[in-house]
Amino acid sequence: MRHEKKTKLDDILILGTFSYDRTSGQLMQDDGNVVHMRRQSLDVLSVLAAHADEVVSKDNLIKTVWPGIATTDDSLVQCIADIRRTLGRDVIETFPKQGYRLRPKTRSASPISSKNNWDSRFWAFIVCCLVIFTALPFFLPALWSPDTEKAIVPPEVSPDQTLAVLPFVNLGNNPDLRYFSDGLSEDLTTDLSKVERLTVISHASSFDFPDAEKNFRKIAEDLGVRYLVRGTVRHHAERVRINVSLVDPYGGSNLWAERFDWDMAYPFEFQEEVTRQIVQALSLTLGMEKDVTPSVEPDAYYMLLRGLEPLRALTARGNEEAREYFRRALELEPGYARAYANIAVTYGRETIFRYREEISNVSIDEGLEAAITAIRLDPDIPDAYFALGVLNLALGEHANALAAARHAIRLDGNYSDGYALLAEVAVHGGELNEALAAVQRAKLLHPRYPFSYDWIEGHILFHLERYDEAQPFLEDVVASNPDFYRGLITLAANYGQQGAIQAATVVLADILTIKPDFALAKEAEQTPYRFEERRERLAQGLRLAVSKQ
Numbered sequence: 001m002r003h004e005k006k007t008k009l010d011d012i013l014i015l016g017t018f019s020y021d022r023t024s025g026q027l028m029q030d031d032g033n034v035v036h037m038r039r040q041s042l043d044v045l046s047v048l049a050a051h052a053d054e055v056v057s058k059d060n061l062i063k064t065v066w067p068g069i070a071t072t073d074d075s076l077v078q079c080i081a082d083i084r085r086t087l088g089r090d091v092i093e094t095f096p097k098q099g100y101r102l103r104p105k106t107r108s109a110s111p112i113s114s115k116n117n118w119d120s121r122f123w124a125f126i127v128c129c130l131v132i133f134t135a136l137p138f139f140l141p142a143l144w145s146p147d148t149e150k151a152i153v154p155p156e157v158s159p160d161q162t163l164a165v166l167p168f169v170n171l172g173n174n175p176d177l178r179y180f181s182d183g184l185s186e187d188l189t190t191d192l193s194k195v196e197r198l199t200v201i202s203h204a205s206s207f208d209f210p211d212a213e214k215n216f217r218k219i220a221e222d223l224g225v226r227y228l229v230r231g232t233v234r235h236h237a238e239r240v241r242i243n244v245s246l247v248d249p250y251g252g253s254n255l256w257a258e259r260f261d262w263d264m265a266y267p268f269e270f271q272e273e274v275t276r277q278i279v280q281a282l283s284l285t286l287g288m289e290k291d292v293t294p295s296v297e298p299d300a301y302y303m304l305l306r307g308l309e310p311l312r313a314l315t316a317r318g319n320e321e322a323r324e325y326f327r328r329a330l331e332l333e334p335g336y337a338r339a340y341a342n343i344a345v346t347y348g349r350e351t352i353f354r355y356r357e358e359i360s361n362v363s364i365d366e367g368l369e370a371a372i373t374a375i376r377l378d379p380d381i382p383d384a385y386f387a388l389g390v391l392n393l394a395l396g397e398h399a400n401a402l403a404a405a406r407h408a409i410r411l412d413g414n415y416s417d418g419y420a421l422l423a424e425v426a427v428h429g430g431e432l433n434e435a436l437a438a439v440q441r442a443k444l445l446h447p448r449y450p451f452s453y454d455w456i457e458g459h460i461l462f463h464l465e466r467y468d469e470a471q472p473f474l475e476d477v478v479a480s481n482p483d484f485y486r487g488l489i490t491l492a493a494n495y496g497q498q499g500a501i502q503a504a505t506v507v508l509a510d511i512l513t514i515k516p517d518f519a520l521a522k523e524a525e526q527t528p529y530r531f532e533e534r535r536e537r538l539a540q541g542l543r544l545a546v547s548k549q
Helices: 040-049 057-066 073-085 114-139 173-191 216-223 266-282 298-311 316-332 336-352 361-377 384-396 396-409 416-429 432-445 450-461 468-480 485-498 502-515 522-528 532-547
Strands: 012-015 017-022 026-029 056-059 092-095 099-102 162-165 226-235 239-248 253-261
Touching: 012 485, 040 073, 040 099, 056 057, 057 073, 057 099, 073 092, 073 298, 073 316, 073 502, 162 173, 162 216, 173 226, 173 298, 239 336, 253 266, 266 468, 298 316, 298 336, 316 336, 336 361, 361 450, 384 396, 384 416, 396 416, 416 432, 416 450, 416 502, 450 468, 450 485, 450 532, 468 485, 485 502, 502 532, 522 532
Parallel strands: 162 226
Antiparallel strands: 012 017, 017 026, 056 099, 092 099, 226 239, 239 253
C-alpha cells in the first residue's frame, strides 16, 4: 500500500491572501497557483517561517541562507524587500539592527473570490488615482504662491555666525560603514541650515577635508567660517559611539564637546540631540515652531545614506548607483519622502549635467513625478524643489522653475545649489540682477564650488553686457573643462561682442571639434531663453565671431 506524505495543518502558514507550506517550501495564492520568487528570497522566507512569530537575527539569516559566503546586509535587505513586495509590507516586522519576524495572518471567515478581490483592488486603484490627481494642486501651494514671484534678496552674513560641518571620521576598520559617518555629517549640515541667522557652508565644500585632524584654522580660513563642527564615529556591535565637538579654530579650543553612545536603530534621535546642543553652544535659537523627528524604517534610512555617497561623486555612474539605492529605500519604506526627493535629484542632475546625449522626456516625466510625490509626502524638502526647478527649466517652463528655486531657498537659506539654480533659471528667463546676487551667494555658501558656478556668473555678466568682467570666468571654465560645450559657446559669443576675433577663432575650432555639425543659426534658437533680446545678444556675438573669419 502506497503511503503519501500529508501536509499537517500546522505546517500551513496563512500570510494575508497567500499560504506558505513549511513542509514543501511552496508559496501559493488563494487560487492554488504557486508564487515564484528569487531562490534566495524563498530561502529567507523559509527560515522566517520555521520561526514564525519569533525574531530571527540578521546574523542567523545571513549564515543560514549564505553559508560560508562573505556577504553584507544589502543582500538580506533586498530579499526582505522582495518578500514584502509579494506578500505585503505588514507580513514581516523589522526589529531595528536586530532582525525580522514573520507575522502570519488569518483569512476572513468569508473568503472573497479571486475575481472579486481583483475587482475591489482595481476600483480602489482607480479611486486612489482620482483622489491624487484631484488633490495634487493643493500639495504644491508654493508654485502658485505670490511669494514665489518676488525676487530673492540674499541676507547679509554675520561673520561670527558662520559654521561648517567637517566629515565625521570613521574610526572602524570597515570602509563599508563610511556612508554612515558621511551621511551623518551631511544630515547635520542640513539640520543646522534651518537655524535662524546661522550661515552654514555647503557639505560639498566641507567634504574636501575628509581626514582633517589638524590645522583647523587653515580649514576655517579656506571655507571662510568662524566655527567648525567635527566628529568621530566608532561602531561596536549594534551600537555606535559618536564624539562631537564645536571647534573655535582661531582660539585653538573646543567650545563644546560631547560623547554619545547610541543605538544604530535610532539615528534620527541622535541628529536632533546633537543639533540642539550645538545650537545651544552658539547661543542661538531654532527658527522653527516645532521639531519633528522623522519616523522611518532604519534600514530605509541606511539605504538612503548609502545612496548619498555615490551621488556626491557627480558622475553618470554614481548617479545611476545612487538612484538604485534610493529605490531600495522605497521598497523598505514606500512613503519615504527623502528617497523620492533624491530620486528626483538624480533625474535633475542627469538633465543639468547632460549625463545622456539627449534629454529624455521620459526621464523628465519620471523626475517630475518623483519630485511631486516627495512634496506631497513632505512639503518642506528643499531637494525636491531643486529637482522640480531643474526639470522645469529643461521644459522651458521658466515661471515654474523660478518658483521652485525660490521656494527651495526659502526652505533652506543656506542651500548653495538652490541659489545656483535660481541664478541659472533667472539668466534664461528672469531678472539678471537677481541672478547675479544669487550666484554670488551660492559661491559664498560653497567656497569650493563646481565650475558650473563660474559659467553661470560669466553667462550673467555677458547678458549684463559686462563683457570684460565675464571673460575671466568663462576662460577659466573652458580651460579646466575643454569639453564643456555651453561654456565654449558663451565664451565665443563674449569674444565676438568684444571684437576679439583671433581668440574667437580658436574657440570656434574647439566647438567644431566637439560638434562638427555646429550651425550658428540654430545655436541661439535652441538655448532656452525666455526673452528675445537675450537670444539675439548670444546670436549677435556668435555672428560677430564668425563674420570676420
